[in-house]
Amino acid sequence: MSLYGREPIDMTMDNTAQNTSMKRVLIVDDVPRNIDLLREILxxxxxxxxxxxxxxxxxIIAHKTPDIILLDVMMPEMNGFEVCEIIKSNPETADIPVIFLTAVTDVENEIKGFEVGCVDFITKPITPITTLSRVETHLRLAENDQRNKSLIASRTQELDDALESAVSMLGEMGHLNDTDTGIHMWRMADYSAALAKAAGWDEERVELLRLAAPMHDTGKVAIPHSILxxxxxxxEDEWKIMKSHTQIGHKILSKSEAPLFQLAAEAALGHHEKWDGSGYPYGLMGEKIPESARIVAMADVFDALTMERSYKKSWSIEEALEHIESSAGGHFDPRLVTLFLSIKDELKNIQEKWRKKEQELVQK
Incomplete structure (x- = not known):
């Protein structure tokens, strides 16, 4: 079965062109004399x-991807425009340059061709100089385009890695006195992302929260060790200083206008607010607390309960979920509690994933 549907392959390969370093050109035409002429030229x-x-x-494309396609516009059953649309709709083949072969030179056909994704036209009757020039030009442009995309992808990955490192550093700033920093931060971030997804957030915003969540305690860097x-x-005075970490974190993170840090600042400021208004720093109630902060608060408490510390044993997932369920309407948003309980299996998978990573770190 091909990527596009099953049909016997109608394919020939010129015997003189066996050098695998040569670019592959696919000629698509239902007129034999046009095929013969193009094959002779190319x-x-x-x-x-x-x-x-x-x-x-x-x-043919599904079995062996060509480097460029010369595609006749007027063909029975499926015309060139339809073929091009299918090629361009598939991410695996969308970058293949398509040149239309046509005897029709009206503006409407040109507009239609470029709309469906072609890069050029060769007008019949076909001439060797024009054909070779167009093919060579668009192969070179495609190579440059691919090179640029690879460079952009590489640079983007470098930036993503740098951003994740920066997030880790900011997150660890808020946990300088903890013994379980990195694992806790990213496990809690995964819990936050899972709950955000269950709450209907789009994929891009879910991933932003996954990165933003570890920075929620950034403000603790300004709290004296003697208090922490x-x-x-x-x-009373010490507790006042302790509570200020939410505002300090917000002040630090909100200096950037980037959506990631704005979301992190929002979570930092509100993750100790409670649904019933008994939290801090502002005693916000209900939906006046940003949803990001409500999500991070629940994920943070859940992770803290299920994490073993020097001063306490870890709770089971069931025990932690019972506590969160009993806190619905008090500490936590009741709707988010229901959603959190509904993703119990996913929470278990996240916990197991990070347990294995912890073991790997210990073995190293």
């Missing part, structure tokens, strides 16, 4: 494949 310079119908062309690690109950 076979000295390129590997030539031939299809006598649109369906056959799609089968105090073994005693905090005094």
């Amino acid at each position: 076979s000295e310079h390129y590997q030539v494949q031939v299809a006598k119908s649109g369906r056959a062309a799609l089968d 690690k105090s073994p005693n109950k905090l005094s």
Whole structure:
């Protein structure tokens, strides 16, 4: 079965063009004399494949991708425009340059051709100089385009890696006194992303929250060690300082106008607010608390409960979910609690994924 549908392959390859370093040109035309002429022009310079119908062309493309396609516009059953639309709709073949072969030179056909994705036209009657020039030009342009895309992809990956590193550093700033920083941050981020997805967030915003969530405690970097690690109950003044980490984190993160850091700032400011208004720093109630903060708050508490610390044993997932369910309408948004309970299996999978990563780190 091909990518485009099943049909016997109608394909020929010029015997003189066996050099695998040669570019492959696919000629698609239902008129034998046109095929013969084009093959004669091109076979000295390129590997030539031939299809006598649109369906056959799609089968050839699915089996062995050509570097460029010369495609007749007027063909029975499936015309060139339809074939081109199918080629361009498939991400695997969308970048193949298509040159239309046509005897019709009106403006409407040209507009239609470019709309469906062709790069050029060769007007019949076909001439060697024009054909070779157009093919060579568009192969070179396609190579340059692919080179640029690869460069952009490489640079984008470098930027993504740098951004993730920056997020890790900011996240760890807020957990300088914790013994389980990186694993906790990214596990909690995965819980946040899973809940955001269940809440109907689009994929792009879910991924933004996955990166933003680890930065929610950034403001703790400004809280004195004596308060963060105090073994005693905090005094009123100390508690006031402790609570200020939400506003400090917001101040730090909101200095950037990038959507990621704006979302992180929002979560940092509101992740200690509670649905019933008993949280801090502003005592916001209900939906006045940004949903990002409500999500991060729940994920953070869930992860803290299920994580073993020097001063406590870890809770089971079931115990942690029971606690969260009992806190619906008080600490947590009731709707988000229901959604969180509904993704229990996903939460287990996330926990198991990070448990294995922890083991790998210990073994190293």
